[in-house]
Amino acid sequence: MASNKKGEKIKEKSKRRPASQWAVAWRRFKRNKAGVFGLIIVMAVFFVGIFGSFFAPYPARPNKDAIKPFYKGDVRKPPSWLDPEEPNNFKYLFGTTPIGTDVFSDVIHGTKYTIYVGLLVTAITMALSIVVGAIAGFYGRWVDNLLMRISEVFLVFPALLFILVFVRIFTLTVGDPFLTIPIINIQIPAGLTIVVVILGLFNWASNARMIRGEFLRIRELEFIEAERALGASNTRIIFRHILPNLLSSIIVVSSLTIAYAILLEAAVSFLGFGDVNTITWGQILQENFSEMRIVWWAEIFPGLAILLTVFGFNLLGDGLSDALNPRLRD
Amino acid sequence: MTENILNIEGLKTYFFTEAGIVKAVDDISFNLKKNESLGLVGESGSGKTVTALSVLRIVPKPGKIIDGKVEFNGDDLLEKTEKEMQKMRGSEIAIIFQDPSSSLNPVYNVETQLRDVILAHQTVPKAETRKKVIELLEVVGIPEAETRMREYPHQFSGGMKQRVAIARALACEPTLLFADEPTTNLDVTIQAQVLNLLNDLKKKFNMSLVMITHDMGIIAEMTTRIVVLYAGRVCEIAKTHDLFERPRHPYTEALLAAVPRLDMKKTLRIIPGNIPNLIEPPSGCRFHPRCKHAKNTCKEKIPVLEEIEPEHFVACHEWQNISLKGERKH
Amino acid sequence: MSSGRSITRSFSSLLGSAMFRYIVRRLLYMIPVFLGISIISFFVMYAAGDPLSIIRIGKPDITQETIESLKIYYGLDKPVPIQYLNWLTNLLQGNFGKSLRGGRPVNLLIGSWAWETVKLQLISILLAFAISIPIGINSAKKQYSKQDVAVTSISLFGVSMPTFWLGIILIIIFSYQLGLLPSAGSRGAPYLWWDNPILDQIAHLIMPVAVLVYVMLAQNIRLIRANMLEILRSDYVLAARASGLSERKVIYKYALRNAIGPVITYLGISLGMIIAGAPMTEYVFSWPGLGRRYVTAAMELDFPVVMGITMIITMMTLIANLMIDIAYVYIDPRIRLR
Numbered sequence: 001m002a003s004n005k006k007g008e009k010i011k012e013k014s015k016r017r018p019a020s021q022w023a024v025a026w027r028r029f030k031r032n033k034a035g036v037f038g039l040i041i042v043m044a045v046f047f048v049g050i051f052g053s054f055f056a057p058y059p060a061r062p063n064k065d066a067i068k069p070f071y072k073g074d075v076r077k078p079p080s081w082l083d084p085e086e087p088n089n090f091k092y093l094f095g096t097t098p099i100g101t102d103v104f105s106d107v108i109h110g111t112k113y114t115i116y117v118g119l120l121v122t123a124i125t126m127a128l129s130i131v132v133g134a135i136a137g138f139y140g141r142w143v144d145n146l147l148m149r150i151s152e153v154f155l156v157f158p159a160l161l162f163i164l165v166f167v168r169i170f171t172l173t174v175g176d177p178f179l180t181i182p183i184i185n186i187q188i189p190a191g192l193t194i195v196v197v198i199l200g201l202f203n204w205a206s207n208a209r210m211i212r213g214e215f216l217r218i219r220e221l222e223f224i225e226a227e228r229a230l231g232a233s234n235t236r237i238i239f240r241h242i243l244p245n246l247l248s249s250i251i252v253v254s255s256l257t258i259a260y261a262i263l264l265e266a267a268v269s270f271l272g273f274g275d276v277n278t279i280t281w282g283q284i285l286q287e288n289f290s291e292m293r294i295v296w297w298a299e300i301f302p303g304l305a306i307l308l309t310v311f312g313f314n315l316l317g318d319g320l321s322d323a324l325n326p327r328l329r330d
Numbered sequence: 331m332t333e334n335i336l337n338i339e340g341l342k343t344y345f346f347t348e349a350g351i352v353k354a355v356d357d358i359s360f361n362l363k364k365n366e367s368l369g370l371v372g373e374s375g376s377g378k379t380v381t382a383l384s385v386l387r388i389v390p391k392p393g394k395i396i397d398g399k400v401e402f403n404g405d406d407l408l409e410k411t412e413k414e415m416q417k418m419r420g421s422e423i424a425i426i427f428q429d430p431s432s433s434l435n436p437v438y439n440v441e442t443q444l445r446d447v448i449l450a451h452q453t454v455p456k457a458e459t460r461k462k463v464i465e466l467l468e469v470v471g472i473p474e475a476e477t478r479m480r481e482y483p484h485q486f487s488g489g490m491k492q493r494v495a496i497a498r499a500l501a502c503e504p505t506l507l508f509a510d511e512p513t514t515n516l517d518v519t520i521q522a523q524v525l526n527l528l529n530d531l532k533k534k535f536n537m538s539l540v541m542i543t544h545d546m547g548i549i550a551e552m553t554t555r556i557v558v559l560y561a562g563r564v565c566e567i568a569k570t571h572d573l574f575e576r577p578r579h580p581y582t583e584a585l586l587a588a589v590p591r592l593d594m595k596k597t598l599r600i601i602p603g604n605i606p607n608l609i610e611p612p613s614g615c616r617f618h619p620r621c622k623h624a625k626n627t628c629k630e631k632i633p634v635l636e637e638i639e640p641e642h643f644v645a646c647h648e649w650q651n652i653s654l655k656g657e658r659k660h
Numbered sequence: 661m662s663s664g665r666s667i668t669r670s671f672s673s674l675l676g677s678a679m680f681r682y683i684v685r686r687l688l689y690m691i692p693v694f695l696g697i698s699i700i701s702f703f704v705m706y707a708a709g710d711p712l713s714i715i716r717i718g719k720p721d722i723t724q725e726t727i728e729s730l731k732i733y734y735g736l737d738k739p740v741p742i743q744y745l746n747w748l749t750n751l752l753q754g755n756f757g758k759s760l761r762g763g764r765p766v767n768l769l770i771g772s773w774a775w776e777t778v779k780l781q782l783i784s785i786l787l788a789f790a791i792s793i794p795i796g797i798n799s800a801k802k803q804y805s806k807q808d809v810a811v812t813s814i815s816l817f818g819v820s821m822p823t824f825w826l827g828i829i830l831i832i833i834f835s836y837q838l839g840l841l842p843s844a845g846s847r848g849a850p851y852l853w854w855d856n857p858i859l860d861q862i863a864h865l866i867m868p869v870a871v872l873v874y875v876m877l878a879q880n881i882r883l884i885r886a887n888m889l890e891i892l893r894s895d896y897v898l899a900a901r902a903s904g905l906s907e908r909k910v911i912y913k914y915a916l917r918n919a920i921g922p923v924i925t926y927l928g929i930s931l932g933m934i935i936a937g938a939p940m941t942e943y944v945f946s947w948p949g950l951g952r953r954y955v956t957a958a959m960e961l962d963f964p965v966v967m968g969i970t971m972i973i974t975m976m977t978l979i980a981n982l983m984i985d986i987a988y989v990y991i992d993p994r995i996r997l998r
Contacts, residue, residue: 158935161939161954161966161969161970164939165958169961172713263820267823273959296832300829303828307820307821307822310822311816314819314820416906418904419901420905424902432895435918436896437918437993437994446900446913450904450905451904484993502904
């Protein structure tokens with residue numbers, strides 16, 4: 001935004017404005033206790049996701065069935081601090097499952113998958129919705145009409161139903177539980193990635209409509225009119241002028257989309273459609289659902305982890321919205 | 331001597347915002363005689379509208395009337411209970427807002443909106459209210475009132491909408507009417523019609539009128555006396571003729587000089603600087619940072635309103651030392 | 661509010677004019693949407709997945725001949741477009757085909773379950789609206805008060821909670837710990853005092869309805885509050901106050917009708933999501949509805965059942981949307997029928 005080759009005057013102006021705008025937003029954000037609380041939760045989740053394997057009491061299990069080498073056969077143990085027979089209060093913080101896995105370790109190892117799901121789904125969703133929203137909002141007329149009709153179908157239609165059956169069809173085709181990305185040499189879970197891609201593809205409609213609305217609003221502003229009068233090209237107007245103005249809305253919506261994506265993945269896994277080779281939080285809930293009468297702790301704690309994480313992203317999104325779109329506030 | 335219908339003394343209305351306390355109206359005093367047309371003039375943000383809303387006691391949150399007296403026919407309105415006040419609004423004191431397209435409720439037809447006002451103050455049978463509504467619409471010059479009253483605000487043109495808004499204000503024949511920039515949002519040709527209508531109705535209903543505007547042309551035509559406000563304080567009060575001919579406050583002079591005129595020989599003058607930030611207003615005289623006559627005392631002492639000739643009040647330390655140009659001396 | 665005369669007037673205009681034509685046009689417009697969704701889901705499903713692959717996983721020693729004969733029996737040997745046309749002709753005669761798992765007619769499987777889902781959803785939606793409107797209004801009226809802060813944070817909490825997990829918590833507390841409410845099914849509670857069929861029904865409804873209402877409540881309250889906040893700041897509310905209308909009338913007549921429009925629109929767009937949430941709630945409470953049946957069918961790749969439920973839910977959503985659009989015309993006169 002800051003570099004503008006046209007002249008010194010414009011350069012100076014555009015250099016200063018964005019900086020102060022973000023600084024003002026940050027100052028406003030810091031005053032918002034709920035938003036800061038959300039940011040702290042989100043940072044904590046990222047910390048656990050990245051460094052969790054160093055302090056989890058037990059190693060991660062590679063899949064649902066591989067348990068034996070990792071656990072000592074303590075099955076259905078309640079959280080140790082509630083268990084009068086267990087002298088060590090910290091042995092099993094969240095209790096153990098009917099197959100003898102430690103819920104606390106599972107939750108910690110599952111954090112990274114939650115982040116993976118949240119970020120990747122949001123990246124796909126936002127990319128799609130920005131492209132669709134921008135095209136619809138900028139070109140208008142029949143393009144807009146067509147894209148909005150399609151998005152309406154996606155909105156009206158109960159997407160979760162589609163998601164479930166597609167996830168089922170495509171996860172059945174998975175051979176290797178892990179894929180290696182060639183150049184950067186990172187392993188990603190194949191089944192979970194299929195879930196993520198499908199979630200991303202089905203989620204864009206409402207965001208695209210929001211971005212289209214903002215696009216229309218900004219397109220009608222006078223400075224765009226002026227820019228057009230100066231003979232700027234469409235690409236220039238979109239990338240130089242409209243998208244930077246959309247940035248704050250995109251940031252806010254992304255944060256909320258992450259929260260929603262995490263909830264969706266948990267639901268898909270809980271219903272039994274998840275990737276059995278990655279123990280996500282939803283997967284833990286699914287595994288122990290049938291025995292929840294006894295091992296209620298294996299349902300409560302992973303659920304609390306989901307709730308807290310999603311709550312954090314929602315608080316952050318709300319805080320950002322207040323800070324970046326002050327026109328919605330007093 | 332005619333009696334005062336309205337007597338405002340030391341009125342203070344502050345807005346308690348996140349950024350700080352905005353002193354929108356800070357110690358304003360003036361009065362209004364029966365059947366008089368008074369002009370309330372100033373730039374936007376000078377406290378004109380807030381003064382009117384304070385009299386009606388409908389200052390929106392986070393605003394609050396914190397001090398002063400508002401005597402209406404001798405009773406202090408600020409001492410009244412909310413219930414008593416509710417009875418006064420619309421029936422004794424009414425207000426017309428600036429933008430008729432936002433001050434009329436979009437989802438109710440004109441008849442409903444007028445009827446609700448009538449029924450709020452009088453118990454009359456249904457057939458009679460309908461007759462009254464038709465009558466009112468005819469008075470404000472809406473043709474085919476009987477069919478048009480069933481239409482919704484969006485089906486009326488701007489000028490017609492303002493006529494409806496006037497009809498609503500007059501529904502219960504108030505004795506005091508505030509007109510808050512009633513023609514700012516209208517076409518110039520329609521402006522004159524609406525102003526004439528207001529003038530006629532004022533005579534017909536025997537009302538006292540407070541005309542709020544920043545348009546000196548309208549003020550000259552419509553009023554007999556003027557109160558000039560600047561940044562929440564009164565600068566000058568004088569008969570319209572006197573004020574235009576012999577302004578005593580530098581701000582009044584500047585306001586007059588900023589009016590474009592056909593017979594003007596000089597270029598249009600603008601008032602340097604902006605209206606001050608009302609959270610931390612300038613010390614002493616609030617106009618001093620923009621005043622070319624400002625001395626040291628102006629920065630330190632708040633000027634008091636003094637009567638320099640019969641019925642001509644001014645709040646300026648320097649009024650004796652400076653000579654100001656009125657309208658005629660261009 | 662309006663006189664008898666104006667009611668008859670609006671009724672006769674409804675039949676004669678714009679509104680009637682609008683409804684007919686909307687119903688016609690549904691046909692391509694309906695066909696479109698059916699084509700997309702049918703083709704993607706049948707082209708991408710082999711419904712018999714599940715059988716191979718379950719019985720590794722099954723012979724190729726058995727598979728082939730199963731294919732012929734279910735008509736899976738034909739090309740997908742022909743299968744679709746067969747499916748569509750059957751559908752037009754009210755026949756959803758037969759389940760791939762056991763060959764029972766789909767109609768029989770989903771008929772009674774559809775009603776259970778509708779019952780659950782309808783009660784929840786109505787209840788959610790009845791509760792959220794006064795709370796949202798109050799919260800907006802006293803913005804930033806303690807009550808408002810409590811309501812907004814609780815509703816943000818509600819948006820953040822996985823639906824099914826709330827159900828799990830309720831079951832653990834009220835069924836397992838306290839033994840008060842039945843944990844599963846829609847009737848036949850093992851408690852003496854619910855011998856009465858109506859009480860029995862209510863007892864089964866309480867928890868699933870509570871979960872659905874809570875989830876919707878959070879969204880609704882946030883939406884009503886946000887709309888109300890904007891409207892309470894509007895000039896027409898100020899003008900209504902300035903005309904001496906009572907606070908009650910200002911809020912419940914002048915402001916509310918403006919605030920309710922966006923909420924109803926939102927309900928329209930989110931209906932898909934609300935109904936799609938049914939699988940989760942129904943699964944947790946073993947509710948014999950379409951959602952739970954769908955989960956099983958999708959798991960087993962039982963395509964005819966999946967298609968049947970998909971089409972029923974699409975139909976329900978489209979009709980509900982039409983009803984909402986019609987209601988909207990009456991709420992906001994600025995909306996013109998197109």
